[in-house]
Amino acid sequence: MKIITSNPGKFNEYYAFFKEIGLEAEWIRMKYPEIQADTTEEVVIESMNFLTSKGYKDFIVDDSGIFIDALNGFPGVYSSYVYKTIGLSGILKLLNDYENRGAKFVTVIGLELGGNTHLFKGEVRGTISFEPQGTGGFGYDPIFIPEGMNKTFAEMSIEEKNSISHRGRAMNSLKEFLIKKVI
Numbered sequence: 001m002k003i004i005t006s007n008p009g010k011f012n013e014y015y016a017f018f019k020e021i022g023l024e025a026e027w028i029r030m031k032y033p034e035i036q037a038d039t040t041e042e043v044v045i046e047s048m049n050f051l052t053s054k055g056y057k058d059f060i061v062d063d064s065g066i067f068i069d070a071l072n073g074f075p076g077v078y079s080s081y082v083y084k085t086i087g088l089s090g091i092l093k094l095l096n097d098y099e100n101r102g103a104k105f106v107t108v109i110g111l112e113l114g115g116n117t118h119l120f121k122g123e124v125r126g127t128i129s130f131e132p133q134g135t136g137g138f139g140y141d142p143i144f145i146p147e148g149m150n151k152t153f154a155e156m157s158i159e160e161k162n163s164i165s166h167r168g169r170a171m172n173s174l175k176e177f178l179i180k181k182v183i
């Protein structure tokens with residue numbers, strides 16, 4: 001299965017997941033232009049349109065973001081830009097003024113297979129920690145504590161993160177779909 005992403009952390013999670021189900025993940029390492037849209041689904045669909053227009057076939061793309069309750073869902077679809085500009089410390093500073101540290105992580109997987117487009121969404125709720133914790137994972141992982149846990153994603157192995165994460169949930173729906181397709 002071809003995964004098109006510029007993000008090595010994302011690819012590692014797909015690699016581990018596909019390995020568990022006996023499939024191989026192939027990394028197409030590239031940055032494609034991401035249009036600015038209101039929803040993660042729209043970003044994925046536009047990305048897929050762009051990639052198919054360039055001749056790419058039978059691939060997976062993934063658009064993810066963190067939506068913080070006290071900030072009315074910010075950074076959401078701007079997560080990549082915000083990570084690169086104000087970073088984790090900027091987000092933590094913004095949250096200093098709020099008691100509510102609730103947030104959710106969202107992943108939408110876009111699968112292009114045999115000329116058809118399929119979307120799979122996964123979400124996980126959690127809270128934003130008071131300081132970065134852990135050295136694993138990537139992006140916002142050091143400041144996101146998923147519901148029911150007392151550690152951040154950055155303090156988990158890839159397998160543990162995959163078993164409860166937004167991306168893990170989206171990947172499970174993708175797996176259900178792939179299983180139905182072959183039986």
Ligand code: ITT
Pocket residue numbers: 004005006007010030031032034062063064065066079080081083084137138139140141153165167
């Ligand atoms: P591609 O678009 O090339 O796949 P990207 O890093 O730009 O890579 P996204 O737009 O989906 O990917 O990610 C938005 C931001 O959210 C970016 O800063 C990521 O590092 C971060 N992010 C995405 N998934 C994450 C996860 O599971 N844990 C922590 N941060 C994540």
